[in-house]
Amino acid sequence: MNQRRSWPLPRAAHGLRMARVLLSTQYAYMLEYRAEIVLWALSGVLPLIMLGVWSEASAAGGPEATGGLGAQALGRYFLSAFVVRQFTIVWVIHSFEEDTLAGRLSPYLLQPLAPVWRYVTAHLAEQITRLPFVLAILALVFLIHPASAWLPSPPRLLAALVAIPLAFALRFAIQWILTMLCFWTERAAALERLMYIPYLFLSGLVAPLEAYPEGVRAFALATPFPWMVHFPAQLLAGGEVPVARGFVALLLWTLVLAPIGWMGWKLGMRRHSALGA
């Protein structure tokens, strides 16, 4: 009945309303899990730990020990990487796996909405829930160590605010492709753990790309990984970064990978009904 009432609405308005309702229900749902989301946020401490090691290395060996980044640039870089990571975390493969195993996917399929949007809004709602805690952690860091506080320049901040959602979209597209393997194998989540390894070491989470040897850095930049962490983080931190190339890379990789994910969904659906589930 709701369906019928919404028909006269133009498509865009209908989509907007759907997005609003989905987001607000998912947000209400996520608020229930506040405590867990705090713990998730805390389990993203890796860049802060690495900041410790790198800043000590820079104190001992000077800026050439850290790819030309001084103590201040390092601090800003890793704090930014922490923030970027917080808002680009994707866990769709785990909830999708759980939903298929529990048989929840079939009722979702009956609804007039592609299930992928349910997962996308769940992630966005979780990011909104996470926001105050991330700000609190940052405030705490700045309080303990006031010298590390800085305000990005408005154009850089704006660029970062665009780049972070784009990085999230790319990361989501990559994981969605692996998620679609859930239709064929029970071990899709294990494959995701394998994919996490190049992400961990090439994205710039554990080391600023500036500190990599030339060849490794060139190789990393040819993969999608550094654009998802290093690029938005340097935008925030105010470091040197190829702005245009970064946005082009983010968009191109997403445009290449998202259709593969979409095809995976189509093929998976055929397989899903073939199972009679």
Add this chain to the structure above:
Amino acid sequence: MDGPSAAARLLRRFWSASLAAEMEYGMNAAIELLSVLGNLAGSLFVLSLFFRDGRNLGGWSWDQALVVLGIYTLLDGLTSTLLQPNLGALVTHVQKGTLDFVLLKPVDSQFWLSLRIFSPWGLPGVAVGGVLMIAGVVRAGTTPTPLGLAIGGLVLLAASLLLYSLWFVLAATSIWFVKVWNATEVLRATLVAGRYPISAYPAGLRVLFTFVLPVAFLTTVPAEALLGKAAAPVVLAGLLVAGLALGASRLFWIFALRFYTSASS
């Protein structure tokens, strides 16, 4: 349980049953091995960044730092083999109310809950970490004396028990806070700090990683003991901390059970 031989017999039964169940997933072995090797390659690469142009890491040479990384990899493998599966199951037992059945068994409940499941997928990590640790000790040019090796082994054992105690206490808080599993993720994420010797951190973090979260006693102290560069008081402190932590985990479990009101209430 009466005596260590009964405990050993039980462990053999537990672990052969776990193995039989896990062997249904053959592909896992390949994925886990690949994951351990990939992580190792990445960790070695990042570690090498600190040693470019003849620098060192907090006064540790490359070979010595390998020992620390090896011990970290070994302990992480141990976590995947025993701690994570067993203590994850503890949380589930509390959630589903099946802890009642565990408590009714004629076996010590902490023993059963800590060692019931054996997941072989952490073993590649244990093996690779062990090899790296030994390679580091040999390459560092230490000529290990039997006494030195015995002390090193003892400190390493103490580190494993300390790690176990941290995990167990955290998992046991599920008696009060049912959904505590993410807290162990935080623990695991923070223990990553153990990949590097403690002297590679700034002073503030060194204090934090020694006295608040004893990362130093997990990897740096055992590495120092194996390399023969540990001072006697440090070794003693490592053993003492592990002993205290193990005792505390026992007392904490007894204390927590007093608050366990079983599934129906």
